[in-house]
Structures are given as structure tokens and as C-alpha cells.
Amino acid sequence: METLYNILIDPFVQMYEAPDFLMQVLWEGLVSGVLYALIALGFVLIFKSSRIFNFAQGIMVVFAALTLVGLHENGVPAWLAVPLTLGVMYVLAVGIERVVLRPLVGQPDIILFMATIGVTLFLIGFGEFVFGGENKVMITEALGIPTGALEFNPFGGFVLIEEKDLTAVVMAVLLVFALITFLNYSSMGRAIRALGDDHQAALSVGISLSTIWVIVWFIAGVIALATGIVWGARAGVSFALEVIAYKALPVLMLGGLESVSGAIVGGLAIGILEKLFEIYWGQPFLGGNTETWFAFILALIVLLFRPQGLFGERIIERV
Template identity: 60%
Template sequence: MAYRIFIGPFVEMVTIPDLFVQTVWEGFVGGVLYALIALGFVLIFKASGVFNFAQGIMVVFAGLTLVGVYEKFAAFGFSGMLAAYAALVVALAVMFALAVAVERVVLRPLVNQPDIILFMATFGLTYLLIGLGETIFGGSPKVMIAAQLGLPSGSIDLAILGGRVSLQMLDIAAAVIAIVMIAVLAFFFQYTRIGRALRAVADSHKAALSVGISLNQIWIIVWFTAGIVALITGIMWGARSDVSFGLQTIALKALPVLILGGFTSVPGAIVGGLIIGIGEKIGEFYWGPLFGNGIESWLAYVIALAFLMFRPQGLFGDKIIERI
């Protein structure tokens, strides 16, 4: 038994390297998408100090909105790429309206309230969006309009390390889009005026207000950006598995990503996402049979729990020092 746990999997990695590369690739794609989800949490947490529990359902709601609007266009005789991108514009408008509504109805009345109050408000927002989504779009899974959006299909086979590795074209597109999105967001919030304002708000709300930064505008921008991230994530995950309310469970994989990377770090979200994505795929493939398979659903949380014992602030998080 000890051999099967501590030696056997590593021997298999060395003796069948192409299979190991295939597993790492699949984990890399999942990790990049986890990082994209985690960015939505990081942006809102940096701007308001609130952990947005509703980010997962925002992914589902954005995806359902896109598909639902496209179906309405199709019912009126419009279809194809033009209708798909028109539905994409409508979905973006809906996420902007959601950002404005959250700022006006949730954040503005609760400003300066304890963080736990704001956190519980995002719980309420979660169930509101679930009820709204089920009422408008129904509870059945929907097929993502991947082909209509121009996303590729099929696969390519590469000869690597004496074997063959199959790469799904959709996975390649998802990884490229997610990487570009992460790079754009990192540049935007690091080197633009709005990004500097966001960092000022993250440091101190009162100090930001004293130099003329509008908290309300920053919150709308950040929540809308998180909505864009949710929409892109919903498209990518939905194209891989369909759009359903079960996607919010996948979105909650951002929790261990944030624990590893740090709740306020964009680079941490990227590194944490890759660690979780690749780690859970390798764990499922090589160690999963020893535990009856299915460990991919909980292994990420075990990794995060173990990590908390050694570095609770995360790889890129700031140490909290209290003087007494």
C-alpha cells in the first residue's frame, strides 16, 4: 500500500511521460479558469474589503443571461454570430445594471458597517440571483452558444516524449482568452488612474474620500469588472459542460485559490489557480483510484487547509501585525 501511495504514481509519471503532460495540460486549463474566477473575488475584496460570496452565482447568471437572450433573438428569426454578439452586448449591459443596483441598494446603505454585515448581504444577493435566474430562465441546463461566438471545436494531437498528447481546441481558446483577460486586468489596475484609485480605496476608504476619490464610482467599476469576469468565465465553463446552477459549485473552487494566493493579490490568484488546477488533476488521475476516485471535488480544499497551517496569509498576502 505504501508503494502505491508514495512511489507508484511517480514511477508512472516517469515511465509514461506523455500521459503526465496530458494531465498537466488539463490541469493548467482548469487552473487558468480558476484564476479568472478568483480575480473577481480579489477585485471586490480589494475595493470594499468584502468577500463577495455571490461571485459564483454571478458566473451562472451571466451565462444564463447570454444564452437566454440569444434564444429570444432566435425565436424572432435571428441567429448565428451576429445574434450571439448582440446577446453578448445585452449580457454586458445586464451585468452593468447589476453593478449599479448592488452599489445603490447594498453597498451605499451599508457603508462603514462591520465587514460581516456586508458579507451576509452578499449571501442575500446570491439567493436573490438564484431565484431571479430560475424565474426568468428556468432551472434546466442550457447549451452554451460556443460555436455562434466563434469558439473553435475539435482537437489537435501532438507527438511529445514518445507519445501523443491531445489538446482540445476549446481548451486552448479558453486558456488564451483567460490569460489575455488576466493580463489586461492586471495592467488596468496596476498602471491606470482607476487602478491607482482602487489601491487607494483598498488602503483606506477615509483617505481615498479625503483626496476626492468617489467610493460609489469605484464600487460600480469594480463590480462591473467582476461581472465581466463572471461572464467570460461562464462562457468558458459553459462551453465545456453546459450552463447550469451547478456551475456555482465550480466557482467556489476560487476559495482554495484565494487561500493559497492571498485575498488581495492578483499574482496570487494566478499562481494559486495554477497550483489548484494542476494539483487536483494530478491527484485525481494518479491517486484518485486509491480513494475510490472523485477526489477532484474535495482535494483543492484539503490542499488549502494544509497550506493554512504554514502560511495563513497566502503566498502573496500581507502579514497582519497587531501591536499591543
């Protein structure tokens, strides 16, 4: 009983007694959650417009980051390497639409999903052929991303905020704001939303499926580049980033596959909760390393009570 009491109560006592440390943990969880949400947004946009679960989103993050670093290593200035990388992601979007998706229009969803696995394997092989398999360093300073740290003393202790993490949060907020503005107020954004709401009705009024697919995959490429920059600044650029991108899966399970707001809220929730659980319960009582599985367990618990996720639309079948 005493051990159970310690597991349940001691972490909350520590939070109360060390509020500065709690704020530090919350900040680190927030940064991770913002990045999870960014990756999840790429999945959501493609699924909403085409009903394709894009298994390749993770490797797109790696490929975009490697392209940026590779261009800079070959003498391209950072200010030019960024738009050139965006151009590469646009060419990739067009290529995927023309070579992979267009021939498979009307095929079952599982066929399209398997096609994105093929895209993943192609990008892994092509990326290793072009850029090599060794780890690379993100061009943080060349991009103007600050590398210092800010220190705050809210409760007598200190909270350390790395400037590159603060930059990541600001960049993510601006990107999400731009994306929501584009979806809600531009004609192309409304077409994407219409395609997601009613696929057949949108096609019947002349919305071009191929054009929407190219745009959506390009936007997913932009999100992948932004994610690759901020993750690369924190952990370097390597194919291991693809594994980190799979953390978006429990975010999607939690927030719903079709909800932009769900991706944002789900990412933030998982980032903060997994960090709190790791620090206050995982390390003292479970031997640590709970961040590798906590998000998936949390998502499975949510799915037991709400299979469509917290923000997904409830599916009602009438017979």
C-alpha cells in the same frame, strides 16, 4: 510497508514511463487552474476595494452565462448578445451599489457579507424566473469558439488538446493582462488600488467610493461572463456552475484575499495539483473523486503555516 511504498513511488514511476499521459494530465489541470484563477480574481478585486467578501461571485457566473444564452435563444445574434450581456452586468453592478451597498456603508464586515448572500439568493430566484431551471447549451459555435481538437506526439504517444480549452486559456491570459494593465496604468485602476491599500486615505483625497464600487462590481461581472462562457462550453450552462465557482475559495485561501498574483498562481497550482493527485493517487489508491476535497485540504495545510496565504500581507498587531 510494500503498500506504503507503492503509494509513494508507483505514481512517479508511471509519470516517468508515460510522459505523454503526464503532459495530458498537466494540460487538463492547467485549463482548470486558469478557470479557478479567473473566478478568484472576481473575489480579490471586490475585497481589495471594499473589504467585502462577495459570496455572490459564483451565481454571477451563472447569471451572466444564462443571460448570454437566453438572449441568443430569443433571436439576438451572438455578436450583439455579448455586449448586451455586459450591459446587464453593468446594470446589476449599479443596482447592487445603490440598493445593497450604499445603505450599508460603515456597517460591520459581516453585515456586508450577509448582504452578498442575499444578492446570491435574489439572483438564483430571479434567474430561475427569467430563464427557467433547466440546463442550457453554451452558444459555442455562434461565438466563434472552435470545437475541434489538436493532437501532438511529443514522446511517441499523443497529447490531445481541445481547441475550446486552448481558446479558454488564451482568453483568460488576455483578460488577466488587460486587468493588470488597467489596474497599473489607468487613473481609475490606481484609484482602486489606493482604496485597497488605505481605505480612509483614499476617501480623504476625493476618491468616490460609490463610483469605485460600481466599476469593481462591473469588472467582476465581466470576469463572470468570461468564466461562464468557457465553463459553459465545457460543461453546459446550469445553476450547478455556482458549485464549481466555490473552488475559488481554496484558491483564495492559498493565494491570499488581496493578491491578484496570488489568485493567478493559486488557481494554477490547485488546478494542476488536484488533477495530478486525482489521476496518480486518487483513482488507484483512494477510490477516485478526490478533486472534490483535495484543494480544500491543501489550502488548510498552507494556512497552518501561513494564515494570510502565500501572497497575502502578514498582519502585525502591536500592543
